[in-house]
Amino acid sequence: MEIPFSQISERLNNRRFMIADNIHGLSDAGTIFHYHVEGNAISGTYQGGLIRMGNLVGRVTGPDTIELLYQCLTRDGEILAGWSRGMVGVDLAGRTTLTFIWGWLSGATGGESNHVELVE
Template sequence: MATIDFNNKTFSLIDNSENGKVNADTIFEYKQQGHVVTADYYGGTVTYGKIIAILKDDILDMRYQCITSDNQLKTGKAIATISTLENGKIKLALNWEWLDDSNAKGTSVYLEH
């Protein structure tokens, strides 16, 4: 896979597990410096969130935290598999897990705008 550049890319949700907190109104704004990828996210069910990740080939190893619109503080981890669509847009398929007492797991799919 060619080197992926996340810098100044914007993503939104296209599919999420029922126990996920993000919805289609949540916007993710990514930045990248070398193999370090970060994102701020907000909107919809999320007041504010932050992602930090390490990029290796076609995988992002992510940690995230957010404050939801109902004032819950949530943290989690995810492995995002990166693919590029025919139109050149980036797609992220996440397998994620909440880092709380529930350790609930799920999947999400995001698409670059």
């Protein structure tokens, strides 16, 4: 489902997301992402599972698209960084969804991931 450009902030700002599926990634169902949006600028943090702590910055690139750079420190003490391009959607239950294609800046194999909004 496509959402208007102006609604990306509404769909992401101060909302939390969990991993629904992550092919080849370190993030899992225990990793929680918390996003903030100001204008077309996106920032956030994430942690849980294999991720001790992580940050992300990005921008809105279209009516339902975003791009992000991220970095994290794993529970094993490894520092990693990568990029992602994502689509913002809405599922049948009305929760915001994020679908990403991503890769590591080191050149290691990337993958795809799907996130779903945590509703409390």
